[in-house]
Amino acid sequence: MNFIRLYLAFIPVYIKSKTEYGIYFYSDFWAFTIGHVANCTALWVFFQKFHEINGWNFYEVMLLFAFNIFTYGIAGIFFEFQMNELEGMIHEGTFDGILVKPASPFLQIICRTFGHFFLGDIVLAVVLFFISFRALHIVIDLQTGIAFVGSLLGGILIYSSFIVMTGAANFWSVRTGSVARNLLWDVKGFTDYPITIYKKFIQVILSFVLPFAFINFYPVHMFIKKGEAMPFHSMLRFGTPILGIAMFFLAYKVWNKGINRYQGTES
Amino acid sequence: MLKAYIEIAKNSFMTEMEYRNMTFIMLLSGVMGMWVQVFIWQAVYSTKGDISSTVGNIGLNEMITYVLLSSCIAIFADNHMSWIIFRKVLKGEVAMDLIKPINFKAGIFSQAFGAMIFMIIFKFIPILVVGILFFKPVLSTPFNFLIFIVTFINGLAIFNLMTFIIGLLSFWYTWIWQFNRLLASLIQLFSGAFIPLWFFGGQFKAAADLLPFRFIYYTPITAYLGKYNINTFVREIGLQFLWIIILYLMIKVMWSRAVDKLVINGG
Numbered sequence A: 001m002n003f004i005r006l007y008l009a010f011i012p013v014y015i016k017s018k019t020e021y022g023i024y025f026y027s028d029f030w031a032f033t034i035g036h037v038a039n040c041t042a043l044w045v046f047f048q049k050f051h052e053i054n055g056w057n058f059y060e061v062m063l064l065f066a067f068n069i070f071t072y073g074i075a076g077i078f079f080e081f082q083m084n085e086l087e088g089m090i091h092e093g094t095f096d097g098i099l100v101k102p103a104s105p106f107l108q109i110i111c112r113t114f115g116h117f118f119l120g121d122i123v124l125a126v127v128l129f130f131i132s133f134r135a136l137h138i139v140i141d142l143q144t145g146i147a148f149v150g151s152l153l154g155g156i157l158i159y160s161s162f163i164v165m166t167g168a169a170n171f172w173s174v175r176t177g178s179v180a181r182n183l184l185w186d187v188k189g190f191t192d193y194p195i196t197i198y199k200k201f202i203q204v205i206l207s208f209v210l211p212f213a214f215i216n217f218y219p220v221h222m223f224i225k226k227g228e229a230m231p232f233h234s235m236l237r238f239g240t241p242i243l244g245i246a247m248f249f250l251a252y253k254v255w256n257k258g259i260n261r262y263q264g265t266e267s
Numbered sequence B: 001m002l003k004a005y006i007e008i009a010k011n012s013f014m015t016e017m018e019y020r021n022m023t024f025i026m027l028l029s030g031v032m033g034m035w036v037q038v039f040i041w042q043a044v045y046s047t048k049g050d051i052s053s054t055v056g057n058i059g060l061n062e063m064i065t066y067v068l069l070s071s072c073i074a075i076f077a078d079n080h081m082s083w084i085i086f087r088k089v090l091k092g093e094v095a096m097d098l099i100k101p102i103n104f105k106a107g108i109f110s111q112a113f114g115a116m117i118f119m120i121i122f123k124f125i126p127i128l129v130v131g132i133l134f135f136k137p138v139l140s141t142p143f144n145f146l147i148f149i150v151t152f153i154n155g156l157a158i159f160n161l162m163t164f165i166i167g168l169l170s171f172w173y174t175w176i177w178q179f180n181r182l183l184a185s186l187i188q189l190f191s192g193a194f195i196p197l198w199f200f201g202g203q204f205k206a207a208a209d210l211l212p213f214r215f216i217y218y219t220p221i222t223a224y225l226g227k228y229n230i231n232t233f234v235r236e237i238g239l240q241f242l243w244i245i246i247l248y249l250m251i252k253v254m255w256s257r258a259v260d261k262l263v264i265n266g267g
Helices: A002-019 A023-050 A058-092 A095-099 A105-110 A116-135 A142-172 A177-192 A200-209 A234-238 A240-261 B002-045 B060-076 B081-091 B093-099 B104-135 B142-169 B177-190 B202-210 B218-224 B230-261
Strands: none
Touching (some): A023 A116, A058 A095, A058 A116, A058 A142, A058 A177, A177 B002, A234 A240, B002 B104, B060 B142, B081 B142, B142 B218, B218 B230
């Protein structure tokens, strides 16, 4: 609780220090989001001609995008830049300083910076949610509301776990974290589209090995395509929150194991 | 004189060589991006035969070839020049460079060239081999292939001139990554890197036709696939040269102003 109070005090200070940069700071938001805007526009152009891909229309694929961008955005705010900073600190040998301070190294790293870049992504994702909900006639009542929030939280935890685990990889071998993470994000690219367009073994990987499909593909079946057959099992649509909690727990274990193993780089 | 530039290129190549252990990872990441697109087109074609376009009917094989060529061009159209200039300006190295008896612009080009040689050996050739083995692209006629090479080199020149302009912006505006993102997004949308422009009509096509981005991807690939006749070849190549001249003149003007403007932050 104490930590959360401190953290809430930290964010305004961080934002204030950044606004010193003026126009540079405000441009961060559009510049970071514009790639997603281009992707969505390209998608729109694509569907103008082809109308559907494997039975999915433009707004359904847009919903997949929105889930992806929103959950990754929130996870990114709290972990992505922080884990990159960790990598730099281990490389330069300044991480040892964190270890001698009387607070959890995990929380110390989280508090080092704040991924304000992702805020634009969140705004974009909310807009995309609105557009696709309207177009697909999805009504949010109590039941779907809980399902929606639950799967978003689960998705955020899944992304956070991936980022924390790749960050912790640096404890074993420096400079492996960002490489591993970039590779993971390449795999994540598969889930911009319904995974049913891929071969079975890719579906298996996306569902059970690197479970990106739980971030968007499975949970959207609670809102659209309810009656249709799903790969593997129809219960998977409810799995995101449980998987998220389990993965984050695992990620924290990996982190602790890494810290205990960490020897310093003697630099 | 030339010897100095060759040395610069060699140096930059050797710096990149530090990353040669990553060849496999770069290959994997390149192949995954390509693969997603191949699956999308397979899904699109699964319900259709050939698809009509402004240049005649397009078959699945041609689309897969399009994806392979686009992925290969993407390796070359990778942003180097702007970062090289950005670093030089940020660290104040540019002051030293200006008193050296070499042409600053030519120096930057040689540095980017050295990095490109590395890309060809460790990224382009592996992707090409994998692409040919797994995706079986259609072959071009010798004449079309020649036009492909010419338009590809011109397209690359256009791309590099654009990134050079962004690099020069760092004399005025420190955080050029924002412009790099903007350029990448415009290219993503209007170059035909993802969706060939021949599938479209209307305002989107009109905008893409007007902008220079299509010369980087769409023009060479369309030439390779033999979708142009002699008149369109001449027009496209003529337009490419026109844009090269326009961009070059822009650089000339910007460069003379940049040197006047130059302020070194401590160096």
